[in-house]
Amino acid sequence: MAGTIAIKNGYVFDPLNEIKGEIMDIFIRDGKVVKELSAAELKNAKVIDASGMTVMPGGVDSHSHVAGAKVNAGRQMRPEDHYKATLKKTSLTHSGSGYTVPSVYKQGYDYAAMGYTTVFEAAIPPIEARHTHEEMKATPLLDMGGYLVLGNNFFLMRYIRDGDIEKAAAYVAWMMKTHKTYGIKCVNPAGVENWGWGKNVSSLDEANIHFEITPREVIKGLAEINERLGMPMPLHLHANNLGHPGCYAVTKDSLKIPAGVKPRQNLDVEWAETKMDPSRDRSVYLTHLMFNSFAGTTWGDCESGVKDIADYINNKDHVVIDSGCTPFGEATVMTGDGPAIHDLYTLTGNKWSNTDVEMECGSGVIPFTYLKSNPVHSLQWAMGLECLLLINDPWKTIMTTDSPNGGPFTKYPEVMTWLMSEAFRKQTFSECHKWANDRSELGGVNRELSLYDLAILTRANPAKTIGMAHRKGSLGVGADGDVTVYNINPQQLDPNNYEILLRTFRKAEYTVKGGEIVAVKGEIVSVPEKRTYYSEVHVEDEREKEMLADVKEWFRYYTLGFANYPTSEKYLENPTPIKVNGER
Amino acid sequence: MSEVILILKREIDIKLEADAITPDSFAGKNAGEIENLPIWQGPKTYPLSDFFEVKGNGGSSAAETLIRIKGDVTRVKRIGEGMSAGNIEIEGSTGMHVGSGMKGGEILVSGDADSWAGMEMLGGLLHIKGNAGDHVGCAYRGKWHGMKGGRIVIEGSARHQLGGGMDGGEILVEGNVEGFCGIRQNGGLIVVKGRALRCVGAEMAAGTIVVGGAIERFNPGFEYTGMVDGFTQGGVELSGKFKKFTGDYAISKRAKGVLYVAADANPEL
Numbered sequence: 119m120a121g122t123i124a125i126k127n128g129y130v131f132d133p134l135n136e137i138k139g140e141i142m143d144i145f146i147r148d149g150k151v152v153k154e155l156s157a158a159e160l161k162n163a164k165v166i167d168a169s170g171m172t173v174m175p176g177g178v179d180s181h182s183h184v185a186g187a188k189v190n191a192g193r194q195m196r197p198e199d200h201y202k203a204t205l206k207k208t209s210l211t212h213s214g215s216g217y218t219v220p221s222v223y224k225q226g227y228d229y230a231a232m233g234y235t236t237v238f239e240a241a242i243p244p245i246e247a248r249h250t251h252e253e254m255k256a257t258p259l260l261d262m263g264g265y266l267v268l269g270n271n272f273f274l275m276r277y278i279r280d281g282d283i284e285k286a287a288a289y290v291a292w293m294m295k296t297h298k299t300y301g302i303k304c305v306n307p308a309g310v311e312n313w314g315w316g317k318n319v320s321s322l323d324e325a326n327i328h329f330e331i332t333p334r335e336v337i338k339g340l341a342e343i344n345e346r347l348g349m350p351m352p353l354h355l356h357a358n359n360l361g362h363p364g365c366y367a368v369t370k371d372s373l374k375i376p377a378g379v380k381p382r383q384n385l386d387v388e389w390a391e392t393k394m395d396p397s398r399d400r401s402v403y404l405t406h407l408m409f410n411s412f413a414g415t416t417w418g419d420c421e422s423g424v425k426d427i428a429d430y431i432n433n434k435d436h437v438v439i440d441s442g443c444t445p446f447g448e449a450t451v452m453t454g455d456g457p458a459i460h461d462l463y464t465l466t467g468n469k470w471s472n473t474d475v476e477m478e479c480g481s482g483v484i485p486f487t488y489l490k491s492n493p494v495h496s497l498q499w500a501m502g503l504e505c506l507l508l509i510n511d512p513w514k515t516i517m518t519t520d521s522p523n524g525g526p527f528t529k530y531p532e533v534m535t536w537l538m539s540e541a542f543r544k545q546t547f548s549e550c551h552k553w554a555n556d557r558s559e560l561g562g563v564n565r566e567l568s569l570y571d572l573a574i575l576t577r578a579n580p581a582k583t584i585g586m587a588h589r590k591g592s593l594g595v596g597a598d599g600d601v602t603v604y605n606i607n608p609q610q611l612d613p614n615n616y617e618i619l620l621r622t623f624r625k626a627e628y629t630v631k632g633g634e635i636v637a638v639k640g641e642i643v644s645v646p647e648k649r650t651y652y653s654e655v656h657v658e659d660e661r662e663k664e665m666l667a668d669v670k671e672w673f674r675y676y677t678l679g680f681a682n683y684p685t686s687e688k689y690l691e692n693p694t695p696i697k698v699n700g701e702r
Numbered sequence: 703m704s705e706v707i708l709i710l711k712r713e714i715d716i717k718l719e720a721d722a723i724t725p726d727s728f729a730g731k732n733a734g735e736i737e738n739l740p741i742w743q744g745p746k747t748y749p750l751s752d753f754f755e756v757k758g759n760g761g762s763s764a765a766e767t768l769i770r771i772k773g774d775v776t777r778v779k780r781i782g783e784g785m786s787a788g789n790i791e792i793e794g795s796t797g798m799h800v801g802s803g804m805k806g807g808e809i810l811v812s813g814d815a816d817s818w819a820g821m822e823m824l825g826g827l828l829h830i831k832g833n834a835g836d837h838v839g840c841a842y843r844g845k846w847h848g849m850k851g852g853r854i855v856i857e858g859s860a861r862h863q864l865g866g867g868m869d870g871g872e873i874l875v876e877g878n879v880e881g882f883c884g885i886r887q888n889g890g891l892i893v894v895k896g897r898a899l900r901c902v903g904a905e906m907a908a909g910t911i912v913v914g915g916a917i918e919r920f921n922p923g924f925e926y927t928g929m930v931d932g933f934t935q936g937g938v939e940l941s942g943k944f945k946k947f948t949g950d951y952a953i954s955k956r957a958k959g960v961l962y963v964a965a966d967a968n969p970e971l
Contacts, residue, residue: 198845467953469844 121149121633128168133578134592146599149632176235176600180580186250226258231640233602233626239264247297263651269304278339291655305454307336341376347700348384350585366423386697390597396587406442421557428508440516443502445529456480490550500558531623542616599633654695710773725767725788728760833858841867906959923952
C-alpha cells in the first residue's frame with residue numbers, strides 16, 4: 119500500500135511533541151502520520167523494526183544552495199569538483215557527479231541518504247527564478263522551496279525610501295506569487311547595489327548611491343513588510359560586512375533593528391498535531407552567523423566575536439540563527455553578496471565569477487579550501503560550532519554549513535558529531551592551528567548536545583522557523599510521513615566513541631519520505647514524488663493594481679517583457695501553495 | 703616477477719577507458735580473471751578479453767607484476783592510472799592519461815604518449831621514449847594542483863602546459879616544449895633541454911624551471927637576478943651559462959619561482 123508504513127519500537131525523538139527518546143511506534147498512512155493503523159492496513163503496510171534505533175522526523179535544511187544560476191555557475195567553473203566524485207546510474211537512479219556542487223540528481227540522493235527530506239534553496243534572484251525552479255524540479259526526492267532575494271531590489275528600495283510600505287508589501291506579495299517563492303531573503307542590504315559601482319556599504323547608516331537608502335532602512339522595511347503580510351518565515355537576513363574582521367558589531371546592531379517588530383504568521387494551512395505551539399515566534403532569521411561574527415580589525419588580530427552575539431541572543435527572543443559551520447576541506451563559496459566574493463578573490467587569487475542581476479541583486483562564486491593549518495580557517499571552524507553551543511536555547515539555533523559555502527552538506531555528519539562529542543572537538547583542536555583555541559571560547563565549552571537537541575537543530579527548529587512545522591519537522595498526527603531512522607541506541611550512546619556517530623549520521627539506516635522507504639543504509643531504493651512549496655500571499659486587489667501600474671512603468675528598463683517575467687506552475691514539481699492571509 | 707602480456711586483437715574505433723590495466727588490479731589474478739576485468743567503451747563495459755589476448759598470470763602483489771602491452775594502443779586511455787607499484791611496458795604508442803595519478807612503480811612507453819600523461823602523478827617513474835602531448839604532469843582542468851611527486855622522462859618533445867600546477871616531483875624533457883610550460887607551478891623541477899614557445903612559468907609561485915634552448919616569447923613577469931655557471935638539478939647535469947630569473951610577479955608580489963635560461967640560446971634576454 120503506497121505510503122503506508124509502521125516504524126516499530128524505535129527510540130523516538132520528536133521535539134515539537136516533546137518526545138525525548140520514548141520507545142514508540144510511528145504509523146503512516148497515505149503519506150501522513152496517523153495515530154494507528156487498522157489490522158487490515160497493518161497487514162499490507164511495510165514494517166520497519168527500529169528496535170534499538172533512533173527515530174526522528176526527516177531532516178529539514180532551511181538554508182542550502184542547491185539550485186539556480188549561481189549553483190550552476192559553480193558547477194560550470196569547477197570541472198575539477200566533478201571528476202573524482204561520481205555516481206553511477208542504476209535502474210532506479212540517475213547518474214551524477216560533483217563534490218561541493220553536485221548535479222541536482224546526486225544532490226537529491228546524497229541528502230536522502232543522510233536522512234534529509236526537505237531542503238530550501240536560500241537565494242533565488244527573481245529574474246532567475248524560472249531556472250531555479252527547473253533545477254529544483256529535477257532534484258529527486260526532496261521537498262523544496264526557495265527564498266526570494268529582495269534586499270537590493272530597485273522597486274523595494276524606492277518604495278521603502280519613499281515610506282510607501284503598503285505598496286512595498288503588495289510588491290513582495292506579488293513577487294512571491296509571480297516567482298513561486300516562499301520567503302524574503304535580504305543579502306547585504308543596500309550594499310550589493312553599490313557593488314555595481316565597485317563599492318559596498320560599511321555601516322548600517324551609510325546610504326547607498328542613487329537610492330540613498332541605508333541598510334537599516336532596508337532591514338526595518340522588509341521586517342515590517344514580512345509581518346504585515348504574515349509570511350511563513352521571518353525575514354531571512356545575511357547581514358552587512360560579511361566576512362570582514364570586526365563585522366560582529368554590525369551583525370549585532372542589525373539584529374536589534376527588527377527587535378520591536380511583532381512576529382505575525384498568518385497561514386491558512388492544516389496544522390499537524392504538536393504539543394508545543396509550532397507557529398513561529400521570531401522576527402528575524404539571521405543566516406550563517408559564523409561568517410558575520412568576526413571580531414578584531416584585520417586578519418592578523420582577528421578573533422571570534424560569537425560570544426558577544428550569543429549573549430545578545432540569549433537575552434532576546436526575536437532572533438533565530440543558522441550557524442554556517444566550516445567543517446574543513448573543499449567548498450565553493452557562492453552568495454548574493456558580490457562585494458564579499460570579490461574580497462575573497464583578492465585574498466586567495468582563486469578563479470571567481472561575479473554577476474549583476476539587473477535591478478534586483480547580485481552574486482558571486484569562488485572555490486575555497488578550508489585548511490586545518492590555516493589560522494583563520496581553524497578559527498572559523500571553532501566559531502561555527504560556538505554559534506550552536508554558546509546560544510543556550512536550541513530553539514534559537516539551526517545547524518547548517520551554508521552548503522556549499524562553509525562546506526558541502528555531505529559534511530553535516532561531522533558537524534553533528536562535533537556538537538555531540540567534546541572528545542571529537544578535542545581531537546580536531548589537536549590537529550588544527552592554535553588560533554582555533556586561542557581566539558575562540560570553544561575550548562572552554564563542555565556542552566555536548568543530546569539526540570533530542572540535535573533533533574531540534576536539524577529538524578524541529580528549521581521547520582518551525584520557516585513555517586513548515588504544519589507538516590514537517592514533527593511526527594505528530596497529520597504531519598508528513600518523513601522519518602529518519604539512525605542505527606544508534608540512545609541507551610548505549612557514548613559521545614567519546616565518535617567514530618560510530620560519524621558513521622551512523624553519514625548513512626541513515628532508513629530514510630522514509632511520505633511513508634515510502636527511499637533509502638536504506640544510504641542506498642536509494644525508491645524515488646517517489648516530491649513537492650515544491652511557495653507562498654501565495656493575499657493582498658487587496660486594489661493595492662496590487664496600484665503597485666502593478668508602477669512596476670509596469672519601470673519594466674521598460676528590464677531586458678525582458680513584463681509578460682515573460684513570471685514563472686508558471688509548469689516549472690514546479692507538484693506546486694504546493696501555502697496560503698498567506700496578508701494584511702488581513 | 704610474473705609477466706602478463708596483453709596483445710591487442712583488433713583495431714579500436716571508440717576509444718577505450720582502460721584504468722583496469724594496472725599491476726594493482728592484475729595482482730593475484732590468473733589470466734582468466736584478468737580477461738574478465740571491465741573496460742569501458744563509450745557508455746558500456748566489456749571484458750578485457752574482447753580487446754586483448756592475455757598471456758600469463760599476475761604476480762602475488764602489484765610490485766611483483768609486469769604488464770607488457772603489444773600492439774597499437776593509441777586509442778586506449780588511462781593505462782596505469784593510479785598504479786602504486788610494479789611495471790608496465792608499452793611496446794608502442796599509447797593514448798591519453800597514461801600514468802594519471804600514479805603513486806609508484808614504473809611505466810615505460812616505447813613510442814609516443816597522448817595528452818595528460820602523468821596527470822596529478824604522486825610517485826613512480828613514467829618514461830616516454832617518443833613524444834608526449836599536452837598537459838604532461840598537469841592538474842586536471844580547473845584544478846590548482848598538478849603533479850606532486852615522482853619523475854617523468856620524455857626523450858622526445860612535449861606540447862602545451864607541461865607541468866601545469868605542479869607541486870613536486872621532476873619532469874625532464876630532452877626535446878622541446880610549446881606554450882605555458884610550468885604554468886601556475888608551486889614546486890618541483892622541470893628541465894627542458896630544447897626550446898620553448900612562450901609563457902614559460904606563467905603565474906608560477908615556486909619551484910624551478912630550466913630551459914636549455916631559446917624561449918621564443920619570454921614571460922614579462924620575471925626579473926633577472928644574475929648569471930649561473932653549470933649546475934646540477936635533480937640529478938641532471940647542466941653545463942654552460944644560465945641566466946637566472948625569479949617570478950612570476952604578474953599575480954603575486956612574493957613569487958618564489960626560479961627560471962634558468964641558457965645564456966647562449968637567448969642572447970636578447
